[in-house]
Amino acid sequence: MRFDLVPKPPTVDARPRDGRGYPVPAITPWEDGQPQFALTDYERSAACARERLCSVCNTLMPRGPVWRVVGGAEAAAIGEALAAGRPYRNMAPTMEGPGHRACMLYAAMVCPYLARPNARRRVTADQRDAPDDLTAHVVRGAVRGELGAVVGFGEYEFAITPDRVLFRFLDPVEWLPHDTADDQLPNLRAELDRTDQPR
Numbered sequence: 102m103r104f105d106l107v108p109k110p111p112t113v114d115a116r117p118r119d120g121r122g123y124p125v126p127a128i129t130p131w132e133d134g135q136p137q138f139a140l141t142d143y144e145r146s147a148a149c150a151r152e153r154l155c156s157v158c159n160t161l162m163p164r165g166p167v168w169r170v171v172g173g174a175e176a177a178a179i180g181e182a183l184a185a186g187r188p189y190r191n192m193a194p195t196m197e198g199p200g201h202r203a204c205m206l207y208a209a210m211v212c213p214y215l216a217r218p219n220a221r222r223r224v225t226a227d228q229r230d231a232p233d234d235l236t237a238h239v240v241r242g243a244v245r246g247e248l249g250a251v252v253g254f255g256e257y258e259f260a261i262t263p264d265r266v267l268f269r270f271l272d273p274v275e276w277l278p279h280d281t282a283d284d285q286l287p288n289l290r291a292e293l294d295r296t297d298q299p300r
Contacts, residue, residue, distance in 0.1 A: 127159035156198035167199035
């Protein structure tokens with residue numbers, strides 16, 4: 102589905118856009134008037150973590166579950182744990198912050214890496230986002246994998262280091278899997294209807 106046909110949460114619709122019309126997430130840095138989608142802005146990410154702001158739309162997330170988009174083995178492991186009624190806790194931190202359910206459903210559909218199983222993260226990126234011992238599992242150039250999912254978590258933890266913001270997500274409460282993210286369209290529409298948000 103073309104990104105401009107995907108229904109937008111109003112808070113996403115209010116975000117600045119790039120030259121193609123893509124809404125720019127809250128944690129995306131700008132350079133020379135252009136958003137750098139492959140990078141994460143340290144200060145913006147830290148503010149989102151501290152103030153419980155959505156990493157996509159930059160508005161407050163109420164107490165309760167938060168969501169993120171996962172792929173590959175992590176998506177499968179969460180689904181298996183929930184189906185079996187087992188607890189799941191991934192101790193590996195990520196630099197990807199949480200968001201509202203609608204915002205993450207939207208992001209899953211419009212972000213090329215999140216949307217398709219054969220999509221790859223850009224190989225080149227700012228050194229600030231280079232993997233280290235804590236984030237070596239984030240491999241630039243690797244494919245997302247067979248399965249993607251928008252996952253709700255009971256809570257998140259964060260750590261702000263001198264050069265990055267790291268998140269861990271606890272207690273999955275919802276698992277919405279997809280092969281290609283177009284599968285999430287009914288969930289996104291239902292969420293927007295549930296929250297009575299105009300599209």
